[in-house]
Amino acid sequence: MTLPDLPSKLANILACPLCHGPLQASDEKLFCTTCAQEYPLAGNTPVMLPADHPLLPVFREGLPPLPPLSWKGKLRQLIPEPEPRVWTRSSQRAIARALAEARPDDPDRVVVNLGAGVERVFQQLFAPYRQILYIGLPHSGHVDAFADAQLMPLADDSVDLFLSSSVLEHVRNPEQAVEEMARIVRPDGLVYAEIPFLRAFHMVPNDFQRYTYSGIETLFERHGFSLVEKGVCSGPFNAWGLLFRDFVFVITPTRPLKMTLRAITSWLVHPFKYLDHLFENASWATYQACNFYYLGRKK
Numbered sequence: 162m163t164l165p166d167l168p169s170k171l172a173n174i175l176a177c178p179l180c181h182g183p184l185q186a187s188d189e190k191l192f193c194t195t196c197a198q199e200y201p202l203a204g205n206t207p208v209m210l211p212a213d214h215p216l217l218p219v220f221r222e223g224l225p226p227l228p229p230l231s232w233k234g235k236l237r238q239l240i241p242e243p244e245p246r247v248w249t250r251s252s253q254r255a256i257a258r259a260l261a262e263a264r265p266d267d268p269d270r271v272v273v274n275l276g277a278g279v280e281r282v283f284q285q286l287f288a289p290y291r292q293i294l295y296i297g298l299p300h301s302g303h304v305d306a307f308a309d310a311q312l313m314p315l316a317d318d319s320v321d322l323f324l325s326s327s328v329l330e331h332v333r334n335p336e337q338a339v340e341e342m343a344r345i346v347r348p349d350g351l352v353y354a355e356i357p358f359l360r361a362f363h364m365v366p367n368d369f370q371r372y373t374y375s376g377i378e379t380l381f382e383r384h385g386f387s388l389v390e391k392g393v394c395s396g397p398f399n400a401w402g403l404l405f406r407d408f409v410f411v412i413t414p415t416r417p418l419k420m421t422l423r424a425i426t427s428w429l430v431h432p433f434k435y436l437d438h439l440f441e442n443a444s445w446a447t448y449q450a451c452n453f454y455y456l457g458r459k460k
């Protein structure tokens with residue numbers, strides 16, 4: 162299958178998300194040569210959502226256009242907020258370790274990031290590599306293909322490293338999403354995932370679960386991964402800081418005051434989050450962490 166602008170590594174492994182059959186390109190779409198399901202193209206980006214997928218109308222033309230700037234958006238531009246989470250050094254080392262082993266730019270190796278990887282940490286850690294593939298349903302940024310984590314449009318055993326940050330809590334069926342990771346990762350390949358533990362209900366109503374330090378390991382174990390390492394991704398100071406910010410937000414009655422206080426508390430708690438660097442290896446940090454990371458290998 163050839164499509165202009167589609168990375169050749171993706172063209173080699175792109176498959177029907179329903180039956181994993183091979184695809185063919187015609188003028189305005191892709192179609193599965195096995196089950197005949199059609200997938201539209203947004204520009205040259207495949208939208209790999211089946212016809213009955215609830216988000217197909219949203220992503221059919223690519224990323225939904227930004228709505229005209231509301232007073233809330235204008236206020237946000239006026240008072241920019243810091244990135245919500247601060248990543249521990251151990252989580253950053255785990256990502257770097259996984260990338261170094263997977264070698265994204267080697268011709269026969271494939272690394273996939275679920276989503277656009279817009280956070281500063283990922284932009285820095287991904288910067289040395291040119292051939293990481295981006296697949297998902299992001300709010301912003303660029304992806305090479307639009308797809309649902311529960312129905313990945315990739316061939317079996319085709320990926321050397323699959324990265325997922327803060328997506329699994331927003332997936333209705335996380336077991337199915339991890340089963341998909343187990344299907345597409347090659348034997349001996351790696352999966353790196355970050356999932357929140359103590360975060361407020363967010364992206365309402367599409368926020369479905371949290372995992373403990375033990376739960377994140379057993380989630381992947383159930384689908385055939387063995388632990389390489391796990392740890393605190395953003396620690397208790399991140400958790401308390403963000404919970405405080407979000408608590409002030411929900412109890413504040415009026416919208417303009419809400420947004421102003423949110424901007425103020427965001428900056429107020431931001432320095433406090435860096436204290437997690439001092440305690441990232443303390444066992445108690447796992448009891449009240451904001452997020453955990455998991456690095457596993459497919460058996």
Ligand SMILES: [Zn+2]
Pocket residue numbers: 177178179180181182193194195196197198
């Ligand atoms: Zn098919």
